[in-house]
Amino acid sequence: MTEAARHFDALEAQWSSALHSLGRRVTRQRLAVLAAVERSPHATADDAAAAVRAELPHITVQSVYVVLADLTDAGLLRRIETPHSPARYETRVNDNHHHAVCTGCGRIEDVDCAVGHAPCLTPSWAPDSRRMTIQIAEVMYQGLCDDCRETPANPTDQVPDSPQKEQNER
Amino acid sequence: MTEAARHFDALEAQWSSALHSLGRRVTRQRLAVLAAVERSPHATADDAAAAVRAELPHITVQSVYVVLADLTDAGLLRRIETPHSPARYETRVNDNHHHAVCTGCGRIEDVDCAVGHAPCLTPSWAPDSRRMTIQIAEVMYQGLCDDCRETPANPTDQVPDSPQKEQNER
DNA sequence: CACTTATTCTGAATAATTCATAATAAGGCG
DNA sequence: CGCCTTATTATGAATTATTCAGAATAAGTG
Structure with a gap:
């Protein structure tokens, strides 16, 4: 220790x-x-x-x-x-990393920047938008982690995103 | 009309x-x-x-x-x-676009996906993280728009992000 | 047109966060 | 080293964003 x-x-x-x-x-x-x-x-x-x-x-x-x-x-x-x-909140600052959150259990993982370093800061603008000087690019991935993919619907788990709602049952 | x-x-x-x-x-x-x-x-x-x-x-x-x-x-x-x-909320769905928000005035602009189409969904994982099956990649750019760069501190504007706080004035 | 039930309404509750003001203590100074 | 200034924290309440439970309404089906 x-x-x-x-x-x-x-x-x-x-x-x-x-x-x-x-x-x-x-x-x-x-x-x-x-x-x-x-x-x-x-x-x-x-x-x-x-x-x-x-x-x-x-x-x-x-x-x-x-x-x-x-x-x-x-x-x-x-x-x-x-x-x-x-x-x-996290103490890892200034290292340009991103995050992935599991929509099943809410778990958050760190993700290194996908496109290296600078490209994150050079967006391609939509035709109708005005330009900005970009300082930060926050990327938030959403998906399913391995655990949640195996046990699809577990109501006892903490589900931070929109829960169940099985539409179209007719 | x-x-x-x-x-x-x-x-x-x-x-x-x-x-x-x-x-x-x-x-x-x-x-x-x-x-x-x-x-x-x-x-x-x-x-x-x-x-x-x-x-x-x-x-x-x-x-x-x-x-x-x-x-x-x-x-x-x-x-x-x-x-x-x-x-x-917005009605533009299913077109994989992102957003840029001005930290000065809070204005939001649409931004086309910076890295084409699929690359947005293939993050490079941090060494200590468990993998996930990524379904969505939300990118949020933050920066200053032209207007706000010219008129630095305008308290009458709507400032949704952390306001003023001029530290280190000594 | 009537019936079923999804959807909306009503009123209240909760969660997350911020605010105003008073109390406290960090760091500089004598 | 102890005092003083002022940043920081504590206290108590308020605000904002959002959700919930139950009753009322209306969409779509037969």
Whole structure:
């Protein structure tokens, strides 16, 4: 465990200096939230709050929201919006990766950029659209993971997307 | 106007038969919602409700929500989730196009698929991820449109994304 | 035209997130 | 090292987006 602990100490040092050089104060709640999201990537605000409470039992969800929002626009966290689910956060920033979500169980996986590096930022515009200077390209893949393909309709699973609805039964 | 009216009559006929062949009933509210979204693409549920009320003054937002959800999983509408904004809908379905949102004013533009057709569905997986069978690839570009680049900080504009927050002023 | 049932309406509930204000503590300074 | 300023957090409530349960309505079928 010493190994992992050392790793987190190093990360904490990095985060601290990053915060410092951004002119932001280094607080226990910020470090705790960063550690929580590092430990469980794609965590929601609720997840993060629950994890942080191991260290700071009195923290509220609202504070976690504030911290998450602040760290996100400080560039230390990245916010992901998956369909029909609360926002999620991860510490992997600045590496141009994308996400795949299983429509069966809601599982989220990281995906490397499909087209290398730059092409992601050069869209081909639709005929009737005005141009923009693109800064980010978020790609969200949706599909079925192996587990869900084998067990098609399992109502006990967490289903974040539109559930069942077997139309056309006539 | 006869031209446009004829166009909408044709669309309405298409929608009706599509609904019919899906085993769904053809109702005035469904047609009105489809027409509203056709007229203003990327409309939110509220937008749609407001537009529909021109024709059906008594419709409620809840009903519009139900209709939008139903039409979406019937495949007649596509739901778009832009960051920090309610869900939006459009009638352009099945043509594999993407979207660009201006972080300044929130404007949304359609973007043709950047990498042709199939490549969008073949991600290169991150080393530690499990595979999925990809069905959809949603691409969301973010950037600044020409207007917003010229007038950097205009607080009167609608800013759906993280607003101002001029950090590091010391 | 009547009947079945999908669809809509009504009113309320929930989930996610934000806001205003007061309390606290980080970091700079004397 | 302790004080002071002000960023940050806590507290409590509000808002926004969306969904739900049950009653009323109307589409399509025979």
